[in-house]
Amino acid sequence: VGGILQSVDVDLGGKIEEGQVVAKLWSASVAEAVAKAVLTHQTLDRERKLSADRVTSQAALQEAEAAHNAACLPLRTLGFTEQRIEEFSHKPPEQVLLEVRAPFAGEIIERTAVRGALMEMGKPLFTLADRSTMWAMLQVPETALARVQKGQTVELRVDSLPGQVFTGPLTWIGPAVNERTRMTLARAEFADLNGLLKDKMFAAARILTRRTDKALLLPPAAIQYVEGKPFVFVQRADDLFDARAVRLGTKFNGHxxxxxxxEPQESVAVTHTFALKSALLMSRLGAGCADD
Known part of the structure; x- marks a missing residue:
């Protein structure tokens, strides 16, 4: 409803409990509804007394009850309790203020409310956010979707918070792939009781699609690609290496x-691998010329 703000009881950054009064507003429509509810309540009281004395009919009593319930309905919608509505009928006329209460616990992150201002119907007074849990919207490559499932653990790292790792579950995976980026939207949730995470921060996330205690990890420099297929160079002697095709998994901390x-016990080249790849390609070219 529209009206005049008589008081503003919270400010930006305020921690609010569920149901806490954040402002009080006087509204002509609320005052009119209260006056109507008081009048119908007085009529109902009179009909109840007459009914007890068998002076009025049951139909008249039921009509008075229906009229009172209809008059109280708008007030109940605005949060007035039955007890408070009844108190209006027994008190001298006074200014009736609508208490604006927080629908849930959180923090005031925006405020447009100013004491004495005329507020229009539908205009927000505050923006209340529960920052104890933050969402991260992720971009998942189409090629990884087969391994991604709801409930998997996500690790989140933020550039502006070096050394901090936030962990939380993957709670939603989008139904479509972006036709330009070939990415799918996903959402993860993270507990942030200290308020370190901020809206619109840039971050990098890793979805833990599986767990293993025996992962074999190599630095990226150890892997070369021939015709799009990954190879490593396994050491056979001090200056002898064999090219070996491998199947790759996920990346972990740069590995x-x-x-x-x-095999875990095998040694591979981790430096000068491009030179080994060049030697391999030259040997293949020489073998092709010999065959001709």
Whole structure:
């Protein structure tokens, strides 16, 4: 409803409990509704007394009850309790203020309310946010969707908070892939009781699609690609390496997981791998010329 703000009881950054009064507003429509409810309540009281004395009919009593319930309905919608509505009928006429209460616990992050201002119907007075849990909207590549499921753990790292890692569940995966980026939207939720995370922060997230105690990890420099397929160079002697095709998994802290094609005890080249790749390609070219 529209009206005049008589008091503003909270400010930006205020921690608010559910049901707490944040402002009080006088409204002509509320005052009119209260006056109508008081009048119908007085009529109902009179009909009840007459009914007790068997002076009036049951139909007249029922009509008075229906009229009072109809008059009280707008006030109940605005949060007035039955007890408070009844108190209006027994008190001298006074200014009736509508108490604006917080629908849930949280923090005031925006305020447009000013004491004495005329507020229009539908205009927000405050923006209240529960910052104890924050959402992160993720971009998941189409190629990874087969491994991603709701409930998986997500690790979130924010550039402006070095060393901080937030963990939370993946709670939603979008139904569509962006035709331009080939990405799907997903959402993860993170507990943030200290209020470190802020709206619109840039962050990097990693979804833990599986857990293993025996992951084989290599630095990216150890992996070369030939015709689009990943290879590593397994050491056979001091100056002898074999090219080995491998199957890759996920990346972890700047390292690449190897799922198949390499044993844990085998040594691989991690430097000068591009030179080894060039030597491999030259040997293949020489073998092709010899065959001709």
């Amino acid at each position: 690449q997981e190897v799922l198949a094609g390499l």
